[in-house]
Amino acid sequence: MTSVLSSLQLLIKCLMASIDMLFWTFCLLTFLQCVAGMIVSTLCRDYIENPEYPSVTRDEVYRYYGSFTRTFLTMFEILFANWAPSCRVLVDNVSEWFSIFFLLYRCIIGFAVLNVVNAVFVQQTMKTASFDEELAFKQKERDVVTYTNKVRRLFQTMDETGDGTLNFEEFSKLVTSPKLKFWMSQLELDYHDLLSLFEFLDNGDGQITLNEFIEGATRLRGQAK
Template sequence: TMWRALLTMFEVFFANWAPPCRVLFEGIDEWFGLFFLVYRCMLGFAVLSVVQAVFIQQTMKVVQQDLEFMMSMKAREKRNSTRELLKVFLSLDDSGDGMVSWEEFEEHLNQPHVRLLLSTLD
């Protein structure tokens, strides 16, 4: 009957495929058994492909979120570095004219904290 066939296909899908396959090979015809094996393999690969696609999709989503996070962290680091560099250059301006001359820059370049800050910049 149709219901027994559906039940058999359900069992085949969930790994109990050997008994129906033997019945087809030994009791009916080898070609039916071969068709059955091809069906089982294709069904298994189809399900495996769907599961694999879901994993890949989720992985790509996490990678995208990670890239966005890394970009925001890089932008934050750049803002912080710019802020620190502005503080350093304001402290280097001995004349108070809002500009750092080459002489003022050379004079403060030997200070360890100025060298350290400048070495961290890209």
């Protein structure tokens, strides 16, 4: 539950930090949509008003491009929704050259511009998250808990007797077992001398308890960094 609330808190902070960017993104997209819409609407005007063309097709074109508001809505549909019907109505009835216009429009606005906008929003989100001290502290706590659980599982795997301690014989399996060696590498525990590592983790009684193993692994990991 805490992680869910932390994610929600981060989301709200990122949205609040991106209000200015959201506003200018909306202004940019609105401007581009208006320009493209006026061009298309102007090119369709003669077809809509010419009585020589079938009224059914003229009504269909008018439904998408007959006024500023209709054209404006259609351009947003082309950019964010199903763009095929509004494109086909012009290509099939008015001119096939509209296919080039819509392909360029989709590639430039729908791909290039929107991807740049998405990248900027991602960068803003990462920046907000990196400067959030509370979030960084909670993430550090989660990392410690996750690391401790991994070390505990490694200890339990090595402790074949189940007495909660490791002697040197059990500990020496780190060298012979590929799985345990892989776990050690994943835990960022680098070692060259098995005996020295055992003495580093042991408090002098010849056995390593779970707490000693966790504390020693944490110290060894810190030295590696």
